[in-house]
Amino acid sequence: MYKSFRVKNFRCFKDLQINDLGRVNLIAGKNNTGKTALLEAMHLLGRPLFPPLLFELQELRGVEVPNNHHVPVWRLFFYNVTSDNDIQVSARHMDSNEPVSLSIKEYANSQENAEAFVKHFQHLTALGVPAAQANGYITRAIAMLEFIHIDELGTARDAHYLPNSPVPINTVADDKSIFLPVGWRPDRQLVASQFSLADLGGKLEHLERICRLFEPKITDMRLLSPLGEPTIWARLNGIQLPLNLMGDGMNHVCGFILAMLLNPRYLLIDEIENGIHFSLQSEVWKAIGQVARELDIQVFATTHSLEMIRAAYEAFSEDGKLDEFRYHRLYRSRKTGEIKAATYNELDMEAVAAFDFDHEVR
Amino acid sequence: MAELIPEGKTRLLLVEGQDDHIFFENFVNHLADSSDEKLHVSNLAIIQYGGRTKLTLLLRELKKAQNFEMVTHIGIVRDSDFNTDAFRSVQDRIRTVNREGPPTLGIPDHPILPTIGDPRVSILIVPSVAREGMLDDLVMDALAVDPVATCVHNYFNCLEEQQVTIVPEKRSKAQIRVFLIGKNVGLDTDVSGITDRLFLSDVYETNLWQRKNLWESHELTDAKAFLTQLLAP
Numbered sequence: 001m002y003k004s005f006r007v008k009n010f011r012c013f014k015d016l017q018i019n020d021l022g023r024v025n026l027i028a029g030k031n032n033t034g035k036t037a038l039l040e041a042m043h044l045l046g047r048p049l050f051p052p053l054l055f056e057l058q059e060l061r062g063v064e065v066p067n068n069h070h071v072p073v074w075r076l077f078f079y080n081v082t083s084d085n086d087i088q089v090s091a092r093h094m095d096s097n098e099p100v101s102l103s104i105k106e107y108a109n110s111q112e113n114a115e116a117f118v119k120h121f122q123h124l125t126a127l128g129v130p131a132a133q134a135n136g137y138i139t140r141a142i143a144m145l146e147f148i149h150i151d152e153l154g155t156a157r158d159a160h161y162l163p164n165s166p167v168p169i170n171t172v173a174d175d176k177s178i179f180l181p182v183g184w185r186p187d188r189q190l191v192a193s194q195f196s197l198a199d200l201g202g203k204l205e206h207l208e209r210i211c212r213l214f215e216p217k218i219t220d221m222r223l224l225s226p227l228g229e230p231t232i233w234a235r236l237n238g239i240q241l242p243l244n245l246m247g248d249g250m251n252h253v254c255g256f257i258l259a260m261l262l263n264p265r266y267l268l269i270d271e272i273e274n275g276i277h278f279s280l281q282s283e284v285w286k287a288i289g290q291v292a293r294e295l296d297i298q299v300f301a302t303t304h305s306l307e308m309i310r311a312a313y314e315a316f317s318e319d320g321k322l323d324e325f326r327y328h329r330l331y332r333s334r335k336t337g338e339i340k341a342a343t344y345n346e347l348d349m350e351a352v353a354a355f356d357f358d359h360e361v362r
Numbered sequence: 363m364a365e366l367i368p369e370g371k372t373r374l375l376l377v378e379g380q381d382d383h384i385f386f387e388n389f390v391n392h393l394a395d396s397s398d399e400k401l402h403v404s405n406l407a408i409i410q411y412g413g414r415t416k417l418t419l420l421l422r423e424l425k426k427a428q429n430f431e432m433v434t435h436i437g438i439v440r441d442s443d444f445n446t447d448a449f450r451s452v453q454d455r456i457r458t459v460n461r462e463g464p465p466t467l468g469i470p471d472h473p474i475l476p477t478i479g480d481p482r483v484s485i486l487i488v489p490s491v492a493r494e495g496m497l498d499d500l501v502m503d504a505l506a507v508d509p510v511a512t513c514v515h516n517y518f519n520c521l522e523e524q525q526v527t528i529v530p531e532k533r534s535k536a537q538i539r540v541f542l543i544g545k546n547v548g549l550d551t552d553v554s555g556i557t558d559r560l561f562l563s564d565v566y567e568t569n570l571w572q573r574k575n576l577w578e579s580h581e582l583t584d585a586k587a588f589l590t591q592l593l594a595p
Contacts (some may be wrong), residue, residue, distance in 0.1 A: 251559035331428050342426040351419035360428055
């Protein structure tokens with residue numbers, strides 16, 4: 001679990017430091033204060049040696065990544081859209097003072113950077129790419145990216161990315177986080193496989209408990225494939241219905257829980273309030289808090305909804321777990337224009353609640 | 363939902379409740395009209411903290427507020443109340459929120475005098491550090507120039523002699539209301555009735571307050587000094 005997180009020269013962040021992270025973290029702020037970008041930075045650190053993730057993240061934002069345009073697209077990740085300064089993402093764990101970090105540096109294809117390009121050439125040939133072809137990739141590239149990751153033990157590993165060239169094998173995905181972006185809809189096939197894994201692991205009770213918040217008549221849930229494709233079905237007083245027919249909110253929340261049952265270390269949810277009626281929000285938080293606690297997952301979620309913030313406060317207070325909850329508000333400094341974070345801990349949340357959330361908290 | 367510190371407000375006056383809010387708002391307006399200096403009245407935000415027990419909570423919330431970094435002055439007003447060291451209590455509350463992390467607020471050593479640094483913090487205890495009571499006592503003091511105030515005091519003294527107990531916490535509030543009745547405030551709208559509620563703020567609307575310009579009375583000197591430094595250029 002992270003206790004602090006820092007991101008430099010990434011998207012809209014020149015240098016953002018967030019301290020005092022909790023088990024469950026809710027992030028809010030006005031538009032264009034970097035809520036999604038913060039989750040992206042966390043996701044990059046959770047999957048630090050997988051350069052194509054940059055393009056996946058860009059596509060989730062609706063930005064097409066055409067071939068031969070990788071450089072302008074990856075520069076969108078750099079602060080002020082210029083790669084003059086490296087991207088740096090780092091975090092400290094609760095039980096350690098040694099940071100884990102990821103730096104992303106762009107090398108222009110010039111004589112002075114020859115060494116980095118030679119290294120990549122060696123990676124490519126080690127992959128089995130013929131030397132002439134590898135040479136071709138390098139000659140055509142105007143720039144390359146270098147990812148350097150330092151893990152908890154202080155071990156440094158690197159990965160390189162060159163437009164249109166194969167991704168070298170040392171860029172193994174090291175999935176520690178799951179990112180659920182805005183507009184995310186549970187993929188039926190993936191959900192079926194997650195459901196099966198949860199079933200095998202004996203963890204289905206978590207899911208059933210959540211679904212009963214939305215539909216108390218549910219007795220149990222199963223994976224069925226009457227039409228060939230496996231789908232989750234719920235039984236309600238003897239009637240069986242596919243989960244897909246039971247409302248967006250329930251499917252959404254089931255998605256969160258199924259993602260958590262895959263045991264990531266970090267779950268990142270963008271705009272968590274989508275599809276959840278305000279009367280159920282508090283219960284949803286309780287469920288997320290409980291599963292996060294049991295499976296040792298740290299949750300980061302963004303929201304625009306004051307009701308969602310209130311609901312989280314209520315849920316964690318009622319459960320006597322307010323110490324596990326943190327609320328972070330991102331804002332632009334009036335003095336410098338840079339984005340900063342104000343973190344509300346247990347005491348601060350009680351302060352805000354004492355004034356009935358009457359003031360700005362979003 | 364309002365921003366706790368509205369944009370452009372660099373000076374904060376923290377008061378206990380509605381009565382204090384109206385008193386200080388009127389006082390500030392008077393100062394703006396009468397002062398030779400150009401006071402920063404338009405930069406002032408008056409924020410109610412809803413009673414002494416919530417001061418810590420407000421300070422805690424202020425430190426996290428969006429525009430806190432632009433704040434240059436904070437003035438805290440508290441009733442001296444009864445059987446308590448109000449000034450020390452405010453100091454303790456600032457100390458408490460400082461212990462919880464940055465930004466650190468200055469802790470004044472004396473009433474009225476602001477701390478050095480950014481933001482400058484000052485404390486005003488009403489009616490005064492040396493006297494138990496509340497804002498209503500201060501207002502009654504200022505009203506002493508009016509003969510009706512003498513009648514009111516005599517009446518309450520008489521009650522005391524007759525061993526009719528009025529708890530100290532309610533005494534000055536009751537005096538204000540009796541005073542207002544004596545000035546015919548609240549009696550003129552309906553021949554057969556008296557207005558259900560009379561507010562401290564009704565005092566400032568009376569001819570007496572305006573005619574004698576009681577904002578300039580000797581009893582309000584400390585409050586005036588406190589506000590002047592809070593709004594000083």
